[in-house]
Amino acid sequence: MVGSWVNSAEVLGSDLPLELSGTGNRRAVLMRALREAIRAGRLPPGTRLPPYRSLAADLGLARNTVADAYAELVAEGWLAARQGSGTRVAERAVPRTPPQRPRTPRRAPRPLLDLVQGKPDPSVFPRTAWLASARRALTRAPHDAFGPGDPHGRPELREALTGYLARVRGVRASPGQIVLCSGAAHGLRLLADVLGGPWAVEEYGLPFHRGLLAAHGVGTRPLTVDEHGARVAELGRTDRAVLLTPAHQFPTGGPLRADRRAAVVDWARTTGSLVVEDDYDGEFRYDRQPVGAVQGLDPEHVVLLGSVSKSLSTTLRIGWLVLPERLVEPVLAAKGEREQWSSATEQLTLADFIESGAYDRQVRRMRQRHRRRRDQLVAALELRAPQVRVTGISAGLHAVLELPPGTEHSVVRAAAWQGLAVEGLGDYLHPAVPGPRDGGRAGRDGLVVGYATPAEHAYPEALEALCRALPPEPGPPSAPASPPAPHPAPA
Amino acid sequence: MVGSWVNSAEVLGSDLPLELSGTGNRRAVLMRALREAIRAGRLPPGTRLPPYRSLAADLGLARNTVADAYAELVAEGWLAARQGSGTRVAERAVPRTPPQRPRTPRRAPRPLLDLVQGKPDPSVFPRTAWLASARRALTRAPHDAFGPGDPHGRPELREALTGYLARVRGVRASPGQIVLCSGAAHGLRLLADVLGGPWAVEEYGLPFHRGLLAAHGVGTRPLTVDEHGARVAELGRTDRAVLLTPAHQFPTGGPLRADRRAAVVDWARTTGSLVVEDDYDGEFRYDRQPVGAVQGLDPEHVVLLGSVSKSLSTTLRIGWLVLPERLVEPVLAAKGEREQWSSATEQLTLADFIESGAYDRQVRRMRQRHRRRRDQLVAALELRAPQVRVTGISAGLHAVLELPPGTEHSVVRAAAWQGLAVEGLGDYLHPAVPGPRDGGRAGRDGLVVGYATPAEHAYPEALEALCRALPPEPGPPSAPASPPAPHPAPA
Numbered sequence: 017m018v019g020s021w022v023n024s025a026e027v028l029g030s031d032l033p034l035e036l037s038g039t040g041n042r043r044a045v046l047m048r049a050l051r052e053a054i055r056a057g058r059l060p061p062g063t064r065l066p067p068y069r070s071l072a073a074d075l076g077l078a079r080n081t082v083a084d085a086y087a088e089l090v091a092e093g094w095l096a097a098r099q100g101s102g103t104r105v106a107e108r109a110v111p112r113t114p115p116q117r118p119r120t121p122r123r124a125p126r127p128l129l130d131l132v133q134g135k136p137d138p139s140v141f142p143r144t145a146w147l148a149s150a151r152r153a154l155t156r157a158p159h160d161a162f163g164p165g166d167p168h169g170r171p172e173l174r175e176a177l178t179g180y181l182a183r184v185r186g187v188r189a190s191p192g193q194i195v196l197c198s199g200a201a202h203g204l205r206l207l208a209d210v211l212g213g214p215w216a217v218e219e220y221g222l223p224f225h226r227g228l229l230a231a232h233g234v235g236t237r238p239l240t241v242d243e244h245g246a247r248v249a250e251l252g253r254t255d256r257a258v259l260l261t262p263a264h265q266f267p268t269g270g271p272l273r274a275d276r277r278a279a280v281v282d283w284a285r286t287t288g289s290l291v292v293e294d295d296y297d298g299e300f301r302y303d304r305q306p307v308g309a310v311q312g313l314d315p316e317h318v319v320l321l322g323s324v325s326k327s328l329s330t331t332l333r334i335g336w337l338v339l340p341e342r343l344v345e346p347v348l349a350a351k352g353e354r355e356q357w358s359s360a361t362e363q364l365t366l367a368d369f370i371e372s373g374a375y376d377r378q379v380r381r382m383r384q385r386h387r388r389r390r391d392q393l394v395a396a397l398e399l400r401a402p403q404v405r406v407t408g409i410s411a412g413l414h415a416v417l418e419l420p421p422g423t424e425h426s427v428v429r430a431a432a433w434q435g436l437a438v439e440g441l442g443d444y445l446h447p448a449v450p451g452p453r454d455g456g457r458a459g460r461d462g463l464v465v466g467y468a469t470p471a472e473h474a475y476p477e478a479l480e481a482l483c484r485a486l487p488p489e490p491g492p493p494s495a496p497a498s499p500p501a502p503h504p505a506p507a
Numbered sequence: 508m509v510g511s512w513v514n515s516a517e518v519l520g521s522d523l524p525l526e527l528s529g530t531g532n533r534r535a536v537l538m539r540a541l542r543e544a545i546r547a548g549r550l551p552p553g554t555r556l557p558p559y560r561s562l563a564a565d566l567g568l569a570r571n572t573v574a575d576a577y578a579e580l581v582a583e584g585w586l587a588a589r590q591g592s593g594t595r596v597a598e599r600a601v602p603r604t605p606p607q608r609p610r611t612p613r614r615a616p617r618p619l620l621d622l623v624q625g626k627p628d629p630s631v632f633p634r635t636a637w638l639a640s641a642r643r644a645l646t647r648a649p650h651d652a653f654g655p656g657d658p659h660g661r662p663e664l665r666e667a668l669t670g671y672l673a674r675v676r677g678v679r680a681s682p683g684q685i686v687l688c689s690g691a692a693h694g695l696r697l698l699a700d701v702l703g704g705p706w707a708v709e710e711y712g713l714p715f716h717r718g719l720l721a722a723h724g725v726g727t728r729p730l731t732v733d734e735h736g737a738r739v740a741e742l743g744r745t746d747r748a749v750l751l752t753p754a755h756q757f758p759t760g761g762p763l764r765a766d767r768r769a770a771v772v773d774w775a776r777t778t779g780s781l782v783v784e785d786d787y788d789g790e791f792r793y794d795r796q797p798v799g800a801v802q803g804l805d806p807e808h809v810v811l812l813g814s815v816s817k818s819l820s821t822t823l824r825i826g827w828l829v830l831p832e833r834l835v836e837p838v839l840a841a842k843g844e845r846e847q848w849s850s851a852t853e854q855l856t857l858a859d860f861i862e863s864g865a866y867d868r869q870v871r872r873m874r875q876r877h878r879r880r881r882d883q884l885v886a887a888l889e890l891r892a893p894q895v896r897v898t899g900i901s902a903g904l905h906a907v908l909e910l911p912p913g914t915e916h917s918v919v920r921a922a923a924w925q926g927l928a929v930e931g932l933g934d935y936l937h938p939a940v941p942g943p944r945d946g947g948r949a950g951r952d953g954l955v956v957g958y959a960t961p962a963e964h965a966y967p968e969a970l971e972a973l974c975r976a977l978p979p980e981p982g983p984p985s986a987p988a989s990p991p992a993p994h995p996a997p998a
Contacts, residue, residue, distance in 0.1 A: 092799040093768030138654035143645050154634050162820045163629035277584035308583040329653045331851040360822040
């Protein structure tokens with residue numbers, strides 16, 4: 017009954033303009049042909065169809081086949097059957113084919129070279145090890161793993177994370193305090209809904225995070241950032257929470273200084289507020305052990321926010337919140353009664369990936385790779401642009417290149433002319449802070465260089481383009497801003 | 508350097524109360540021991556630590572090891588170092604161990620037997636076939652699959668769905684018109700954000716959907732539902748959209764009648780509104796071919812909303828919107844610049860699962876299984892409760908049992924006493940409609956029986972419990988509501 021069945025309109029005794037072709041059973045093929053003819057206007061509204069017996073004879077089909085096809089098309093609204101007047105094409109305007117607008121591409125074509133931070137080279141994903149974990153995890157998963165999920169997330173992964181985060185990040189929590197989500201952004205949304213605003217944030221940070229908080233009704237106000245991280249002494253009694261990147265201030269670099277770690281926890285305790293610790297790259301520190309998470313200092317006043325986006329792949333959409341006991345139930349309530357976001361099969365696979373040691377191996381591999389990339393960047397700058405100071409290089413997946421005041425914009429433009437995408441530090445500044453362009457604090461022009469982004473073969477060329485885009489002469493630190501002449505575009 | 512290294516406080520020459528044990532390098536073990544002693548209050552705030560040289564000698568460690576551990580604990584905020592006064596435990600209240608509240612379970616213990624719709628038996632998930640697809644898909648995926656995702660979703664899956672939905676549901680779309688999301692609920696959220704309100708909805712439907720729309724600022728007003736689906740003639744000019752379940756009205760059953768399909772499309776064209784077609788179980792029809800999607804009638808005025816939650820597993824978190832061309836860009840903008848929700852590896856796996864024919868096989872298997880379940884339900888009722896009318900059984904994963912007016916609540920309670928969870932039709936009624944309990948329309952008491960829910964071995968017992976819970980005598984249709992005496996609980 018099922019199979020390829022080709023016919024054509026010309027051989028029909030009836031004058032129905034049908035194209036009978038394609039696979040499927042005969043009724044399905046006939047229905048498709050009738051729908052097509054109606055859509056294309058070959059059977060206009062009101063057209064009376066031949067009685068099913070005639071069409072069946074014409075087409076060499078069983079009568080039932082044609083009768084069923086008519087009945088189903090009536091049920092679908094394509095045809096109308098009226099007692100005594102046979103079957104007709106339904107009496108209403110048939111949709112004209114919508115004009116085939118050429119789809120405009122959503123983004124400008126990507127430049128050839130890319131040093132924008134936040135998207136590590138995807139070619140390093142450990143496909144074989146991940147598939148091995150998937151096989152083990154799905155084979156031994158209980159049946160309920162394939163049913164509606166608990167918004168808490170799979171216990172296997174919460175167990176695995178509890179051990180891993182304690183060992184590697186000094187996090188103190190029970191598996192019950194971990195709530196899984198679809199990434200750090202989802203975690204932030206949940207916290208915004210549960211805590212309300214306003215929040216203090218670092219004056220330099222991801223615009224995406226500020227926008228996301230604003231979309232959830234949480235206003236943000238900036239804390240000054242210096243070489244020791246955020247000045248937490250600026251925190252006030254009205255801040256419901258403070259969002260910090262203590263392991264490696266994003267994007268300016270450097271861990272939060274010890275006295276500020278203590279002070280921010282004291283502030284949270286005294287005011288009943290909360291520290292939200294975005295541990296976005298805590299595993300990637302190069303010159304000594306990573307600084308432990310602030311969460312370990314006081315698990316009842318710090319939420320740790322993490323994900324596998326930097327360490328493994330942003331594509332997996334798995335993140336976690338490590339919560340004070342009192343916030344677990346409110347966050348689960350905000351998440352909804354059932355898991356709607358994060359895939360349980362991926363959660364189980366990640367649990368096995370961690371428990372089997374594959375995650376440690378991957379982090380180690382990535383750490384070596386990123387460190388090598390960083391060393392290449394530093395070496396290239398020493399050679400080609402010794403006047404440029406590099407900061408924030410002891411950890412993470414990006415570095416900050418300090419630029420003479422007033423030059424940031426033209427350097428980013430010069431890079432684009434070299435076919436290189438790279439972002440300025442100003443792109444990360446809180447809108448409430450007067451930046452260099454508005455005559456604000458000087459000395460903060462800079463480039464944020466995501467050295468983990470390019471594929472291996474593209475990195476040297478990206479570095480070359482970067483060096484060519486940098487100001488050729490060191491500007492005297494106190495000289496008035498004078499943008500260098502932009503480099504000519506390559507011929 | 509890394510390995511197991513066990514020591515104990517007693518053998519120390521120093522009087523530091525340290526427990527040195529566990530795996531890791533020696534600095535990590537020492538740091539852990541110091542943190543633990545501070546947490547537990549054995550090293551109170553202000554305690555002066557021995558100089559690192561002495562502790563190193565006491566413990567038989569390299570001086571650098573102890574010096575590094577001190578330095579890192581200072582950086583983390585546990586210790587404080589002041590010029591001339593050595594290293595002390597940081598001067599602030601050390602967090603007391605939070606009281607170990609026993610965690611209360613979030614839900615009442617589940618009854619033994621379950622006929623609540625919406626969560627098909629998870630033991631039927633095709634683990635082997637899914638893993639085979641994962642292996643093929645991840646092996647041949649391009650590198651960019653592991654980088655930041657396009658909110659549109661993987662092109663491989665959009666291609667596969669385009670073919671599948673055209674063949675099985677009569678959907679007309681190009682891959683560009685499909686936007687992937689993390690499930691039907693996510694799709695509804697996106698549409699709510701893009702379209703705004705108010706929407707018309709079927710008076711019977713998922714409370715979860717109405718709540719979700721309300722949370723996104725979209726009010727809903729109910730359309731009367733009869734045996735031919737929603738009365739779309741009640742639609743007005745002010746409705747921005749109408750949410751329908753045309754394949755099988757949820758939960759009362761039955762496809763939307765042909766003239767209403769045509770009428771609702773005409774309404775959308777005339778008023779510039781939109782039909783949102785929740786095709787939640789379009790693949791599961793038993794006694795004839797599935798009724799094609801309304802979307803096929805007019806792709807520019809109908810959005811089709813689908814997912815794999817019923818056909819494969821709710822755990823995968825993959826759904827789709829098939830959109831009119833003009834809505835693609837707004838929905839993508841609402842979704843965000845990068846994919847934050849649905850895992851690309853799962854999307855690729857599903858694409859292979861569809862293209863390889865495994866999805867068709869799974870749907871066929873499920874259809875046979877559900878039909879058998881339905882037949883068992885109908886047979887059991889004919890034998891044990893012939894007075895009960897069953898409706899909505901030609902499709903789907905649940906049936907509706909009509910009950911005498913005024914008996915729904917007591918039957919649900921009686922079922923609970925039999926250890927059976929099952930829902931009343933009233934649970935699905937729009938709050939703006941006066942239900943039987945409020946003296947509203949009579950004759951709509953009923954049970955929604957999810958026959959796909961129990962595991963194979965539990966189904967006969969669930970049916971037995973259901974039959975025992977039903978009213979033993981047919982109530983005369985016009986008699987005043989008189990709840991039957993509840994069944995005694997099993998001894």
